[in-house]
Amino acid sequence: MIIDNIRQFIKDKAEQFGAKAENEFNKPYVERKNTGQEALKDNGAYFGFIHPDEDTSGPFHDFSLTIFPNEQNKPWLVCLGIGSSGFKNDYELATYPGLRRLFSNLINERGFCKSDFSDIETSLPKTITGNNDLQHIKNTIKIYSKVLPVCQIVDNPESKEGKEIIAAFVAGYAKLREWPSNKEHRKAITEALEPFLKIEEIDEAEEIESLLNQRRFIVLQGPPGTGKTRTAKLVSAKIKAKTFFTQFHAETSFSDFIYGIRPDVKSKELSYIENLGSFTIALKYAIEHQTEKIVLIIDEINRANLSNVLGPIFYLFEHKMEDSDIEIEIYPGFKINQLPKNFNVIATMNTADRSLAVVDFALRRRFAWYTLKPKPINSKQFFKDDFSRIQEIFDWYANSNELSLQPGQGYFISSSVEEMDNRIKYEIFPLIKEYLQEGLIRNAKEEFNNYFTTRINKSLFE
Structure with missing residues (x-):
């Protein structure tokens, strides 16, 4: 059965992306499934993952990975959703610009991405609710119309293209839930997102x-x-x-x-x-x-x-x-x-x-x-790991205006490890500290502090 196949596919991907196996003390997510024959008659059929602190049934809170299926060989809808009970733990996360940046890259002209992920009052546009390809699940979509910040129509979920889209949404959810804990997990997520995040080489x-x-x-x-x-x-x-x-x-x-x-x-x-x-x-x-x-x-x-x-x-x-x-x-x-x-x-x-x-x-x-934007360069003197970590923090937490504050690649060119350590200590560290003192990129203060504490054993708040 196609629904069971895709359910297993997203569970396998979740594990590949760092979701640890469930036990009574720790679970990376709660799986929800409402795919009975009555539900599949356009009466709210869906399956996916919800916040690990939520119950296995009933109304729930916070972000979810939600898939609206059917058994008519017609298009599915793959979404980042929000529980009908609104936010409990994820409201701050919903305000992070990087979350929207990530998922907006995963959709094409047959998808939709809200401008504000914390908005649970605005309904989906007619491009989704009135889409001829989705008339077989129009009532289901109507039920959840206000709590679907990102949606993508998938014509054939078992095709290569369909699985790529679904895997990318699972990877996005993995980043949201911070599942990855090692290089293999992060590499798998990067590979799943890569087809949608290709950076065009520009001269x-x-x-x-x-x-x-x-x-x-x-x-x-x-x-x-x-x-x-x-x-x-x-x-x-x-x-x-x-x-x-x-x-x-x-x-x-x-x-x-x-x-x-x-x-x-x-x-x-x-x-x-x-x-x-x-x-x-x-x-x-x-x-x-x-x-x-x-x-x-x-x-x-x-x-x-x-x-x-x-x-x-x-x-x-x-x-x-x-x-x-x-x-x-x-x-x-x-x-x-x-x-x-x-x-x-x-x-x-x-x-x-x-x-x-x-x-x-x-x-x-x-x-x-x-x-001109910060970008990695090919040079033995370029410290890519430090550049990538700073870029990752800015990309996730900085609004569109604050992105213009990100230190460029010139800060990460050094002839030795010792010189790079000093550049971080005496150039990048004071720069970020000044930004925070001026009230800029405040959402990222703990991430920056963790980076500097780990990297050069200096705290931003000493």
């Missing part, structure tokens, strides 16, 4: 080069350690451009970047000399060498007061500006109505620096924005 330099050709003015944004400045220089070299470099800070001014006057310190009398800023130097070179590509790299662009620094040249940063009658004075005797076509700007911005000035919408419209 960032190539993408940025293409974007630069289209937009001319771009900002590379991302957390510290993601190689923003290095990538900007790499792209500039890749297109064989003449590179000019400047770094903004809180005191950067119009006279530093565009034009100003400064005291002539070599003169015996008080006098002033002109100062051409980095922008103007690069601009003049571009005008005088129109067959060359020019790239001005502005490092840490949002550390300065951009309105003061850019002044009237802000108008010129329109990547599709046509010939204009409006001339902008760069300095006395030098005016232009548009930036030359061979003049490009690559700026960088650290998304983890909360002390920075807000970038206004007008500037955002004039620049294209490309995000």
